[in-house]
Amino acid sequence: MAKMSPLLTLFVVLLSSMMIHHLPVASSTKWCVASPTAKEKQLQDNITFACSQMGVDCRPILPDGACYNPNTLLSHASYVMNAYYQSHDRTDQACTFFFPNSGTFTTTNPSYGACVYPS
Numbered sequence: 001m002a003k004m005s006p007l008l009t010l011f012v013v014l015l016s017s018m019m020i021h022h023l024p025v026a027s028s029t030k031w032c033v034a035s036p037t038a039k040e041k042q043l044q045d046n047i048t049f050a051c052s053q054m055g056v057d058c059r060p061i062l063p064d065g066a067c068y069n070p071n072t073l074l075s076h077a078s079y080v081m082n083a084y085y086q087s088h089d090r091t092d093q094a095c096t097f098f099f100p101n102s103g104t105f106t107t108t109n110p111s112y113g114a115c116v117y118p119s
């Protein structure tokens with residue numbers, strides 16, 4: 001094999017590492033969040049439902065919680081929909097059946113600051 005110049009080698013290494021980072025990983029993590037198109041009433045119903053379920057910790061969206069701000073239905077619904085999804089075996093149905101039209105998947109970690117979305 002021909003000897004590659006150090007510069008070329010560096011280029012190839014950079015290129016492959018860039019490609020590796022863009023490969024979808026098999027165990028790709030996803031989160032169930034509220035769709036911005038959902039109606040407020042639906043989001044409120046969805047929050048009430050999710051928070052009434054075993055295993056769903058809704059404390060973070062309470063006034064003293066890390067996810068209280070921003071204090072919007074969309075943000076609170078996103079947090080609890082994901083909490084419901086994560087605590088119910090992460091089946092697609094846990095997001096789409098109980099939150100039809102209002103729940104959606106994202107592969108971008110929705111966590112911010114001290115508000116950590118379970119995954």
Ligand SMILES: *[C@@H]1O[C@H](CO)[C@@H](O)[C@H](O)[C@H]1NC(C)=O
Binds near residue numbers: 098
């Ligand atoms: C969640 O909201 C959707 C509407 O987007 C509604 O159809 C569904 O019944 C709600 N789910 C619950 C459990 O309240």
